[in-house]
Amino acid sequence: MRISKRIAATVAAAALTTVAITSCSAGGNGGGGGEVATEDNKPDKLTVAAWMDFPPELLASFEKKYGIKVVVDSFPDGASAQTVLRNGLASGGAGLSDVHLIELDWWTEMMAVPEDWVELPEIPGRWVDWKEKQGSVDGAITGYGTDIGPLGIAYNEEMMAAAGVATDDDSFAQFIGGDAASWKSFLDAGRKYVAASGNYFIDSLSSAFQAAINLMPAAFEDPESGKPYNLADNAEIKDLFMTFADAAEDGISAGIPIGHADWGAGFQNRQWATVVTPAWMTGIIADNAAGIPGWRVSSTFPDGGGNWGGSFFAVPASGKHTGWAVKLADYLTSPDAAVQWFHETGQFPSQVDAIASPDIAETQNEFFGGQKLGQIYGDLAAAAGDAAAGGYRGENFAGIQTLVTDGIRQVESGSATAQQAWDSVVSQFDALGFDTAD
Template sequence: MKLTRRTAKVAAFATISALALTACTGGGGSGGGGGEKATEENKPEQLTVAAWMDFPPELLASFEEEYGIKVAVESFPDGASAQTVLRNGLSSGGAGLSDVHLIELDWWTEMMAAPEDWVELPEVPDRWVDWKVKQGSVDGVMTGYGTDIGPLGVAFNQEMTSAAGVATDPEVFGEFIGGDAATWESFLDAGRAYVATSDNYFIDSLSSAFQAAINLLPAAFEDPESGDPYNIADNAEVKELFMTFADAAADGVSAGIPIGHADWGAGFQNRQWATVVTPAWMTGIIADNADGIEGWRLSSTFPDGGGNWGGSFFSVPSTGENTGWAVKLADYLTSPEAAVQWFHETGQFPSQVDAIASPDIAETENEFYGGQRLGQVYGDLASAAGDSAAGGFRGENFAGIQSLVTDGISLVESGGATPEEAWESVVSDFDALGFETAD
């Protein structure tokens, strides 16, 4: 989701049920910050949506059939590209912006720094899990309609782990990484045990796994009260976590090839690693990149009880010419019925309460993952995560600082530095940014 386009369809799902989307119009009222009513008089011929993932074709077609408005997707290769275009558009009075923008959780706060840039969205009671509504609001005003959430699991290749003598199925693999008491330390120690008996790596990238771990911290990089970054040199919690992962990187647990890397797909095809930390939205991407490779399964065990990585929102820039209809489109794209279609198209796990409970999510068997019911597994993982599923505080500088520290893990993975040298590099790079830090 974050670093690569969600172009892969989830492999070999059961036949998708026909969905009646005519009830997807619960919102669409007037918004604040430049919002307007959607009327026949101001109805445009086309609306544009900026995003970096595949849209269910029938979803866009049904909106056009319902309202007589075509929807054009302004497609980006990845979230970072979409973020750059949005940032530039907001700083230039809305120039070049689409009618609706998909905004990823990690850069949500930065994009919402000036709430007046966004239309206030009508509330849709009981549609989303409560914490998703809170995430999509600024000072209690809803400015983003939630799409997916990213409950965390671990995908593993049971043929590879079985050959290494450590795990033959999801239940045994869960025990291997620590069972109900699994921690990041037990997970990484399992990685050390795996590489000691195998000629390939335990995991694709520890920088990616570290990012997932960071998401579990209540306030990793910034003070929730002031929003100011903590001085990274004094951030004992992040340093301890960093060194835990960096030491494992130095021990050769990881291939050092994260999602988005040019060699990530080849790594699956070459059976270069046995596990991947896998938020729900990544399952389809793995299925595409590992096409033809048998043995991939999803574990229901996750370190520290589970958490969330990613999740996005559809928001409407207040400078748009079609804000009323854009609100209606954002509402339509995030209905429970639409969420089921997103799940089948991209593997995204819904944030909509009715969709989460839908048998079409929970009971769908995924052929690529050996017939596992991924919706049920991720539903259980999300439930087990509890409040931590919402993730920690993300201020305006969260995404940038996170990239800086994960780059430090990558430096160790590449053999370019020892863990201690990599941390010193992180501190130096942070200091160079010249932040006014929290006391």
């Protein structure tokens, strides 16, 4: 399987442990007591911890401009990066890089102690408002935004046509529910496709379920207290869980999510016809489905659309070169850098100028049949409205989400019925002993 290092952290199991304790420069000041970058304190190198492929010229251009070499402390996936960061914060900064990439789902946990991080200077107008808000703690910016993850559905046009259910984007949109598309109508379409084709409709319902969770304003925790809701009483989550688990019992999913050893082979074997695809996943699909024609991205998404993923570059306050690290975080998240990220990895920018750039909106993607993915995902993000910001994510969001999505995997694998899987998830949640919200 050809899975690159840019797989987002959201595809890996996140631990339930919480932490106990344009290219204009922002000026390089580390707020909250951070140092100022000067020629006198300029280091020979800076390190940045990440799990993605970097645009080839981006780091080289920083070195050329400032005379500082940038070394990527590379991780195989976001979960590994999360573990190292969690342990480093718990031990006073030991082993941390100068700059860390932090994924949205575990952002709140990493920011549990704001003093662990350098307060970053404001860069007015660079990001969409909600992205800057996500990267702030108590009004102070602690993370400069990279991408956002507008949600789309990748589908194989040739496989749909062979099954007699759709032949182009308009007919596929109608097949999954049109303007009134919902998760129910999408899953019902999956049942029809399976009946007509004898093939799986989707790679993984656990992944689709995770996307559906991201559309909810407060899936697992109370925004006011930060405490988890009692899962047994969380009717909205239970209803959503059973909707997906019932579809899993009906066999519409191959049960092979991104990150699974057989995911790439599934594309090559034409094992499924759709994948829930946030913008950052398009490049990964192109890598894994290389040579398989017919893949497109639909302009329609269930329940109006939303966001999955998106990351931030943040600077640990324990670093030896915080002023220059702030300059690097600024450089890596400029609008020009965002355009480079888009072409390298397919990541959709959070930077306002980059989103408006013809280099994003007008670029045709050869693998996806010449579609202008920047325009499609821009329209999907606009259609999502406030849902694009994602719901509330407290310190335990990532862990609880992993717990419930694992329940869907139980049904996909045939090891449990929908009801058995829900009962198991609730039992595991109860065993954690959370002080739950009233």
